[in-house]
Amino acid sequence: MxxxxxxxxxxxxxxxxxxxxxxxxxxxxxxRRLSAAWLGFTPFAAYVVLFLAIPAVIAVxxxxxxxxxxxxxxxxxxLTDSTIINNFTGSLLVSAISAxxxxxxxxxxxxxxxxxxxxxxxxxAIDAASSVLAQFGGVMLxxxxxxxxxxxxxxxxxxxxxxxxxxxxxxxxxxxxxGLIIPYTxxxxxxxxxxxxxxxxGLKATWGExxxxxxxxxxHYWTRIAMxxxxxxxxxxxxxxFANSFSSFATAAALLSQxxxxxxxxxxxxxxxxxxxxANTAGVLALGMLVIMVIIMFFYSLLQxxxxxxxx
Amino acid sequence: xxxxxxVAGLAFAAAVAVVLTGxxxxxxxxxxxxxxxxxxxxxKATSVKDFGGxxxxxxxxxxxxxxxxxxxxxxxxNYGKIIxxxxxxxxxxxxxxxxxxxxxxxxxxxxxxxKGQSTAPDVFDIGTAVLDQNLDLMAKYKVxxxxxxxxxxxxxxxxxxxxxxxxxxxxxxSSVIKTKPTSITDxxxxxxxxxxxxxxxxxxxxxxxxxxxxxxxxxxxxxxxxQPGIDxxxxxxxxxxxxxxxxxxxxxxxxxxxxVIQWSYNNxxxxxxxxxxxxxxxxxxxxxxxxxxxxxxxxxxxDAPDPAAARLWExxxxxxxxxxxxxxxxxxxxxxxxxxxxxxxDKATLAKVGAAPKDFVQLTADQASKAATLLTAGWAKAVx
Numbered sequence: 005m006x007x008x009x010x011x012x013x014x015x016x017x018x019x020x021x022x023x024x025x026x027x028x029x030x031x032x033x034x035x036r037r038l039s040a041a042w043l044g045f046t047p048f049a050a051y052v053v054l055f056l057a058i059p060a061v062i063a064v065x066x067x068x069x070x071x072x073x074x075x076x077x078x079x080x081x082x083l084t085d086s087t088i089i090n091n092f093t094g095s096l097l098v099s100a101i102s103a104x105x106x107x108x109x110x111x112x113x114x115x116x117x118x119x120x121x122x123x124x125x126x127x128x129a130i131d132a133a134s135s136v137l138a139q140f141g142g143v144m145l146x147x148x149x150x151x152x153x154x155x156x157x158x159x160x161x162x163x164x165x166x167x168x169x170x171x172x173x174x175x176x177x178x179x180x181x182x183g184l185i186i187p188y189t190x191x192x193x194x195x196x197x198x199x200x201x202x203x204x205x206g207l208k209a210t211w212g213e214x215x216x217x218x219x220x221x222x223x224h225y226w227t228r229i230a231m232x233x234x235x236x237x238x239x240x241x242x243x244x245x246f247a248n249s250f251s252s253f254a255t256a257a258a259l260l261s262q263x264x265x266x267x268x269x270x271x272x273x274x275x276x277x278x279x280x281x282x283a284n285t286a287g288v289l290a291l292g293m294l295v296i297m298v299i300i301m302f303f304y305s306l307l308q309x310x311x312x313x314x315x316x
Numbered sequence: 317x318x319x320x321x322x323v324a325g326l327a328f329a330a331a332v333a334v335v336l337t338g339x340x341x342x343x344x345x346x347x348x349x350x351x352x353x354x355x356x357x358x359x360k361a362t363s364v365k366d367f368g369g370x371x372x373x374x375x376x377x378x379x380x381x382x383x384x385x386x387x388x389x390x391x392x393x394n395y396g397k398i399i400x401x402x403x404x405x406x407x408x409x410x411x412x413x414x415x416x417x418x419x420x421x422x423x424x425x426x427x428x429x430x431k432g433q434s435t436a437p438d439v440f441d442i443g444t445a446v447l448d449q450n451l452d453l454m455a456k457y458k459v460x461x462x463x464x465x466x467x468x469x470x471x472x473x474x475x476x477x478x479x480x481x482x483x484x485x486x487x488x489x490s491s492v493i494k495t496k497p498t499s500i501t502d503x504x505x506x507x508x509x510x511x512x513x514x515x516x517x518x519x520x521x522x523x524x525x526x527x528x529x530x531x532x533x534x535x536x537x538x539x540x541x542x543q544p545g546i547d548x549x550x551x552x553x554x555x556x557x558x559x560x561x562x563x564x565x566x567x568x569x570x571x572x573x574x575x576v577i578q579w580s581y582n583n584x585x586x587x588x589x590x591x592x593x594x595x596x597x598x599x600x601x602x603x604x605x606x607x608x609x610x611x612x613x614x615x616x617x618x619d620a621p622d623p624a625a626a627r628l629w630e631x632x633x634x635x636x637x638x639x640x641x642x643x644x645x646x647x648x649x650x651x652x653x654x655x656x657x658x659x660x661x662d663k664a665t666l667a668k669v670g671a672a673p674k675d676f677v678q679l680t681a682d683q684a685s686k687a688a689t690l691l692t693a694g695w696a697k698a699v700x
Binding site for chain 2: 086087090150154156172174175176179180181259260262263264271272275276279
């Protein structure tokens with residue numbers, strides 16, 4: 005669609021517009037509003053197509069071509085390689101454990117916050133801190149942890165000099181795949197507070213009062229009413245935290261130079277200077293990650309639908 | 317609801333159309349050249365004669381006004397001083413140094429993805445394995461002192477030429493490690509617990525892979541069989557001595573990575589040579605026995621946006637002054653033998669760095685790809 009054709013055939017395009025309006029039939033009651041929506045949506049659509057859809061399709065599609073550009077399914081063999089399977093297992097385990105830890109700790113923080121004033125200083129402060137800390141990731145976070153619990157970290161040295169206890173006695177605590185759980189949980193907890201707090205606040209005081217009037221104890225209220233109501237929101241948040249950890253790259257890259265999780269494996273395939281001609285395998289690994297994320301997001305949307313019932 | 321979706325679909329289609337037409341228009345910035353050599357001629361020049369001598373080359377490069385170099389860290393082989401020296405000598409040419417910590421593969425990726433744009437790299441400093449796969453990206457050019465580069469250090473047509481090599485060395489913090497290591501197997505001792513690191517993942521970085529090759533040479537392996545090197549690191553890991561942090565000047569200064577196996581010029585650059593930024597206790601030792609080296613290569617991008625400046629850079633790199641700068645960093649420059657013969661070598665520096673070893677092992681492209689196969693299969697299992 006070039007400007008030239010539009011300029012050259014003004015009547016034709018106008019005719020097309022008219023006929024398309026007509027063909028929409030009687031159902032198109034408010035054509036003016038629709039065209040406004042059309043215009044308003046275009047910048048966002050362009051953004052999504054340019055920076056999300058096209059790169060994603062190109063990345064995944066690259067997995068189905070050989071170095072010479074011919075279509076092939078041979079790259080999929082990478083998904084059966086034991087190292088790659090280990091990377092996927094590592095990614096899944098680290099993400100799942102840090103998500104559950106983050107969710108439980110975060111939910112406890114939310115529970116504790118329920119007792120404070122909604123507009124009070126404490127809750128505002130924790131809200132603000134969570135917004136900042138949930139975004140505190142990447143290389144900065146990695147270095148913060150190296151300075152804290154690395155071999156020369158100040159906590160490490162303090163424990164060693166004061167109590168003679170070496171947290172790195174059984175190998176590095178931080179510089180291996182399970183060690184990632186520590187920094188990942190660090191940014192998962194504030195994210196949990198941000199996403200779960202609204203659900204907690206959604207618990208209506210009247211429910212508690214109604215239960216109390218009918219003779220329920222506080223324990224009954226929590227186990228029979230509050231927890232079932234919160235379960236979908238909680239599980240949804242766990243999935244969100246999982247996705248957050250699963251796609252995290254920079255923190256891991258700074259801590260582990262030897263791989264062990266999928267994003268690092270993708271980097272390895274793309275930038276290797278010792279093993280040439282494996283860049284297309286990265287597309288297959290991206291496909292694997294995408295499949296997992298689609299599954300997660302499918303369950304997330306199911307849960308959101310259930311959770312929304314109570315938030316109306 | 318359904319109609320909204322149709323509208324959304326239309327909006328997407330419109331967006332795609334807008335995006336695609338936007339991409340197809342290409343801006344070509346024409347620059348007026350005061351020199352007699354046009355850009356197209358410069359891109360085909362194979363020696364300084366095509367510019368009518370050095371002054372013609374300088375005039376053509378000045379007309380271009382910039383030079384894009386890529387993956388040259390300031391502390392690597394003295395590139396900080398080398399770049400500063402070029403800008404001082406040719407003040408009309410501004411150097412843009414992109415992605416200093418990238419790999420050779422990143423250089424090729426940048427050349428391909430930025431092709432035709434003014435930000436594409438003009439020159440490469442590139443590892444042999446990646447170079448061999450991408451010879452079609454390189455322009456042919458022979459520097460003035462072409463005969464100073466030994467015949468087996470260059471492509472006969474000038475597609476590529478060796479620039480410098482270090483030797484694999486062990487750098488250590490002498491305040492932590494009191495006795496100087498004398499063999500690679502010393503690193504298995506319990507005093508090295510949690511201390512030994514290499515420069516990244518050997519399936520990714522040539523320098524890290526070279527640490528594995530060095531370990532192979534010190535454990536009964538050879539350039540044709542690097543398996544003993546992988547086995548060595550497996551043992552190092554099982555003893556708890558392997559530290560998988562990526563070492564940098566910062567981790568070396570803080571004591572996080574007290575022992576690093578890497579190129580001699582990089583270990584030297586992190587020690588007292590770095591002045592107040594370095595670690596004064598950092599010592600470098602090239603282990604006795606078979607040494608391991610690996611020349612990097614210079615090459616010009618065939619689609620260089622500044623073809624004359626690229627050629628001027630190569631002339632500059634192979635001038636004795638810059639070859640001596642490589643030497644001062646602990647790297648052995650390609651023209652060292654000729655410089656020793658004609659007396660242009662900086663004798664004090666050479667005495668400090670030590671004479672170039674008579675022979676050292678360097679993996680051929682075939683040996684490197686064989687080693688890569690072993691690393692792909694065995695490395696992750698050995699250390700993860």
